[in-house]
Amino acid sequence: GESVGLHLPTLSVQEGDNSIINCAYSNSASDYFIWYKQESGKGPQFIIDIRSNMDKRQGQRVTVLLNKTVKHLSLQIAATQPGDSAVYFCAENLSSGSARQLTFGSGTQLTVLP
Amino acid sequence: NAGVTQTPKFQVLKTGQSMTLQCAQDMNHNSMYWYRQDPGMGLRLIYYSASEGTTDKGEVPNGYNVSRLNKREFSLRLESAAPSQTSVYFCASSERQGASEAFFGQGTRLTVV
Numbered sequence: 001g002e003s004v005g006l007h008l009p010t011l012s013v014q015e016g017d018n019s020i021i022n023c024a025y026s027n028s029a030s031d032y033f034i035w036y037k038q039e040s041g042k043g044p045q046f047i048i049d050i051r052s053n054m055d056k057r058q059g060q061r062v063t064v065l066l067n068k069t070v071k072h073l074s075l076q077i078a079a080t081q082p083g084d085s086a087v088y089f090c091a092e093n094l095s096s097g098s099a100r101q102l103t104f105g106s107g108t109q110l111t112v113l114p
Numbered sequence: 115n116a117g118v119t120q121t122p123k124f125q126v127l128k129t130g131q132s133m134t135l136q137c138a139q140d141m142n143h144n145s146m147y148w149y150r151q152d153p154g155m156g157l158r159l160i161y162y163s164a165s166e167g168t169t170d171k172g173e174v175p176n177g178y179n180v181s182r183l184n185k186r187e188f189s190l191r192l193e194s195a196a197p198s199q200t201s202v203y204f205c206a207s208s209e210r211q212g213a214s215e216a217f218f219g220q221g222t223r224l225t226v227v
Contacts, residue, residue: 102159
């Protein structure tokens with residue numbers, strides 16, 4: 001079954017505003033939590049990951065927050081741009097048999113309004 | 115640097131037909147994966163190859179077979195296509211098994227009628 005899920009299937013933000021995309025997870029055994037971006041007609045693209053022993057990690061215009069107490073992960077995008085319009089997936093690397101696998105949530109469609 | 119290349123990009127099959135989806139990566143990655151993506155759902159792992167010479171089942175392997183032909187190439191075969199296999203298929207690769215950063219191909223949109 002799916003162990004990562006997203007709070008909202010769609011999110012619309014005004015260009016220039018900050019975006020926050022949320023994700024809940026149920027499995028505490030993951031080493032990493034990861035965010036991917038998928039533009040229309042393309043394959044997913046890695047954005048950022050966070051190790052399970054960290055609370056926050058920043059990248060270029062993105063910040064990922066991990067709250068292990070409530071098993072919640074979020075992706076914050078600063079100054080959202082039209083090019084940020086895409087589906088965003090959270091993922092975790094879960095142990096499956098002898099190997100770790102990336103397990104993806106169902107995605108949030110982010111639309112940036114002009 | 116092409117990254118991960120999948121062929122074909124689109125395919126329509128009749129129920130019962132067979133086909134092979136091809137995937138090649140030029141990043142010298144050890145691990146390769148096949149996922150399927152259905153509307154409103156995330157990606158589900160079909161099969162993976164942790165390293166050259168090994169393959170293992172993922173979450174949804176039924177109806178599929180794979181071959182890790184060499185370090186670069188990982189193919190996915192549908193022996194007898196069914197309408198339930200209508201989906202978008204993505205090949206991916208990573209430096210090592212389970213790495214956070216995987217590189218995905220552009221996808222193959224398969225319709226089984």
